[in-house]
Amino acid sequence: MTESPTGQSAVPGPGFVAGCVVSTWLDVTPAGPVAWLLLGHPPPRRPGETTGCVEAGLRSIAAAMGLRRVVESVPYVGERLLIRGPITALDYGHPACLLRLPDPGPRWRAHLTRGGLACITLGLDSMPLGASRDAIDTYMRRSAAAGRALVGATGVRTR
Template sequence: MTHPLAVRAVVPGSGFVAGCVVSTWLDVTPAGPVAWLLLGHPPPRRPGETTGSVEEGLRSIAAVMGLRRVVERVPYVGERLLIRGPITALDYGHPDCLLRLPDPGPRWRAHLTRGGLACITLGLDSMPLGASRDAIDTYIRRSAAAGRALVGATGVRTRW
């Protein structure tokens, strides 16, 4: 059965994901720590890139990883994070490349290496580069309310 979010079979490669906006943070809640990984894309800026092609690439990533709309139950999408030394990467479903994350910090990494999960949130709307924490919160709320945020829970893979 085809994933309802799939729009093409090919997951975008390193050129596309190199342009993605990635943000990580750790929330400390009464229930314990929650690691977050936000993935999005700025407005089109590369030759041949359009709003439609960017969304198509993001939807392909979401489909391959098994992400679902925020209003649905958050699915566990497998162990998609890789942590080795100073490198943290996301297996986003491409057969030949990973998405290297900006350094998420020692507390985020420790939470995951101790068996904690991260919530991947993929936003389909354009996300500004260098957004503040307040701007990111607003972006997530707006995207979730409009059905344009997709989520999944993931953990750390023990093998590359």
Template structure:
């Protein structure tokens, strides 16, 4: 089987991405872990379709060497960038990064300390402004269908 080559999308695509960040302090892990979920809502623009959106998201997955959520989480390298109050994410495009809206002080402190963030890309439509419970339900559904890819990213130091 031949794996299709997908382009890494530019800013027109990423402007439509839905982004969620949070911390998990679960006892099973023994330490806090930061999370970053990148998704996309249902098609809204004339040139968007479920297939074109999935191609864009899979271009990001391929560029970062992410793996399905059921596999071992690969290291994706230093992709988180913090410059003053602005936090962005290098998703593999040669020129552009994805700005993360308000990840929160605790999440930023976690990243600043050099701790990893679990990055997930969900292929099923993800609405903007969803609550923590909705994100949790989304992940449960999408993971059970094999529609989430994962990788671990850290802070890029300049």
């Protein structure tokens, strides 16, 4: 991973984010619907990839988006989602590319296009591919309790 002129790690490009695990879902709560976007990375599996370099890449993405540990409230990190026709993408802070999300479904997209927000959660610990909903819930609870989940609220970019 390269460093920016300011000495911080540069936001990783498409090669790194192509290996990320992305999950989206819509919870219906007594306070109303909550859209979720979970971003993580499986255990290192490519030549030269280590747990340390994966975490550094995830931390640079979190820093670029303004994600923070949950202390009292979830910070608003700006309009980072783009919905154009059937494509939904996340501006994760890279200057030249976006992260295309797997189809989040019509209810998730409708919630956001009507002005709702999504909670981005970035997990720093390894996340298995193909995890069940229960495994994701356990992962999020464990990561948040350990300070290993970074969050932010975002909406849809209209311009």
